[in-house]
Amino acid sequence: xxxxxxELKARITGVQNIQKITSAMExxxxxxxxxxxxxxxxxxxxxxxxxxxxxxLAKSVQRPDLSPLLQSRKIECVQHLxxxxxxxxxxxxxxxxxxxxxxxxADAEEGVEQRVQVLGSKGARLLAAKGLPVDGVYEDxxxxxxxxxxxxxxxxxxxxxxxxxxxxxxxxxxAFLSAxxxxxxxxxxxxxxxxxxxxxxxxxGGKSDEGVEFIVEPDQETLLKNLLPKFLxxxxxxxILESLASEFTARRNAMKQATDSxxxxxxxxxxxxxxxxxxxxxxxxxxxxSGAEALK
Amino acid sequence: MSDVSAEVAQGRxxxxxxxxxxxxxxxxxxxxxxxxxxxGTMGVLPRHAxxxxxxxxxxxxxxxxxxxxxxxxxxxxxxxxxDGFVEIFDxxxxxxxxxADNTEDIDVERARAARDRAxxxxxxxxxxxxxxxxxxxxxxxxxxIQHSRP
Numbered sequence: 001x002x003x004x005x006x007e008l009k010a011r012i013t014g015v016q017n018i019q020k021i022t023s024a025m026e027x028x029x030x031x032x033x034x035x036x037x038x039x040x041x042x043x044x045x046x047x048x049x050x051x052x053x054x055x056x057l058a059k060s061v062q063r064p065d066l067s068p069l070l071q072s073r074k075i076e077c078v079q080h081l082x083x084x085x086x087x088x089x090x091x092x093x094x095x096x097x098x099x100x101x102x103x104x105x106a107d108a109e110e111g112v113e114q115r116v117q118v119l120g121s122k123g124a125r126l127l128a129a130k131g132l133p134v135d136g137v138y139e140d141x142x143x144x145x146x147x148x149x150x151x152x153x154x155x156x157x158x159x160x161x162x163x164x165x166x167x168x169x170x171x172x173x174x175a176f177l178s179a180x181x182x183x184x185x186x187x188x189x190x191x192x193x194x195x196x197x198x199x200x201x202x203x204x205g206g207k208s209d210e211g212v213e214f215i216v217e218p219d220q221e222t223l224l225k226n227l228l229p230k231f232l233x234x235x236x237x238x239x240i241l242e243s244l245a246s247e248f249t250a251r252r253n254a255m256k257q258a259t260d261s262x263x264x265x266x267x268x269x270x271x272x273x274x275x276x277x278x279x280x281x282x283x284x285x286x287x288x289x290s291g292a293e294a295l296k
Numbered sequence: 297m298s299d300v301s302a303e304v305a306q307g308r309x310x311x312x313x314x315x316x317x318x319x320x321x322x323x324x325x326x327x328x329x330x331x332x333x334x335x336g337t338m339g340v341l342p343r344h345a346x347x348x349x350x351x352x353x354x355x356x357x358x359x360x361x362x363x364x365x366x367x368x369x370x371x372x373x374x375x376x377x378x379d380g381f382v383e384i385f386d387x388x389x390x391x392x393x394x395x396a397d398n399t400e401d402i403d404v405e406r407a408r409a410a411r412d413r414a415x416x417x418x419x420x421x422x423x424x425x426x427x428x429x430x431x432x433x434x435x436x437x438x439x440x441i442q443h444s445r446p
Contacts, residue, residue: 042319049315049392053348053383147317147394148378148432212385217349218335226334226350227381237317 005280008273012266019262025089026255033248040241043147047234054231057216057224066221068162069228072191077113079157079166080104081236083173083243084123086139091254093174093182093247098126100172100184105132115166119240145240147233154233161190173239174246182246187239189232300325300362304387307343312358314375314391321375321396322368327360329389331382340389347384351377351393355443374399376443395436402440411437 058070065071084097101116108114117136118124124137138153160166169190174182216223303309304325312329314321329340332354356377361370378394414434421427 039318043317045320046315046317046392049383049390050381053381053392057348148436149429151394152432212346214383214385215345215347217333217338217347222334223348223350223381226379230381234317 005273005276008269008276012269012273015262015265015269019259019266022255022258022262026252026259029248029252029255033245033252036241036245036248040238040245043234043238043241047238050227050231050234054224054227056214057220057227060214060220066224067228069158069190069232070192073167075109075112075167077115077166078108078168078170079115079117079160081157081169081171082116082118082120082123082127083171083240084118084120084126085247086120086122088122089254090247090251091257093250094120094123094126096184097123097172097174098130100186101127101132102130104170104172104186145237145244147237150237150240151233154236155229158190158229158232166190171236171239173243176242176245176249179249182249187235189235192228192231304342307387309360310340310342310344310387310389312361312389312391314356314393314396316378316380316393316395318395321393322358322361322363322373323365324358324361324363324368324370326358326362326389329359329391330355330357331391332356332377333382340384342387344384344387344389346386347382349382351380351382351391353377353379353439355399356391356393356396369398369400376402376440378439397440399443404441407437407440410434411441 080101082097082101084094088094105114105116114133115135116127116133117138118127118134119138121137121139124134124139127134157166157169161169168188170186170188172184172186175185176182300309300311304311309325309327310329311324312326313323327342331338331340331349332352333349334352335349337354338349354377356375358373359371361373363370375396375398377391377396380391380393382392383390411434414430414437417430418427418434421430
């Protein structure tokens, strides 16, 4: 055989092996995405009701002075909670998150301390590679997240806010707009804007319990104090679930693309291989024929 | 199903819904509900006044329960619940808790073992993620042991 066919054969096998891996990874991502969507669905009834309760209570109380979580103050230190992935190979997911963080930090006011905490080791590594400060990393928690763990994390942040260590809390996550569209986004969680609560209360309006006087136990202040952190926990939890759904969508798409381009590559390699093979056969034939001719 | 909603509307039964962030726990009608409010154990009967209350870690109980999903437990059902809230309105009791474990599903021996394991880990770990995780599982195990006894 002519030179080159052996090498081509080896390359084809190599690409085929990679394709096997990427298509397996695509299937895994699809499965995980399905499971996550189920989890997001089961969390929704709880989250909606908490939001409704907070909105109703905030509306009936109308006193932001009840909880420091509702008051904005002079901002000296901003805490950013960045939700990224623990692993790579998910297209632009981590890069987009990192770009969002860069944009947020670039917009930051002068003289305001910026703290960055990252969920997911891959995002943390990318941020560090860009020379951005990372104050804390939570590794290996994103995918195995459960509500109790999110609760503890959020409680820690709320405590920091109440102690005056931080004056604002932002979450950088990837919003899951639809199966085809995800976008990195920033939301401000602390201080809670009482107006946005009132707004959601109006949207909730028209319900049959409108105007009903609720007995509140132990009292409105304590209940609100208990409800507001819970509200934040639910917000952070749903941001993480949404980011995870985005992550696995991105990973699935990336792996699908890889599988498809491996297909293309195998196709063109095979064509090249066949041509080389044909060429060598033709050459051999020519040699045999010309040899026979010479003997005549 | 329509019988139940009529009974609830007439104030002869309660409609109970228990939810956690990990999913719905139980829903159905009941004759009474007992909940661990932070001011003390609270009993709820039909025709209760509209109420919102904070709950603490403890034991919740439904009596005369008829679950909406026939696969769920019926009759007297008890859970160990995490902290949360309850809203009572129009004979509907909505319970929102961090977690809820049916007391019958709790294996006290296993919970004890989990507690001891967590304790040992706390003693070996420095402050950090692993330590926090161990403390958390110890707390949960202890709550289970404490509240699983009838």
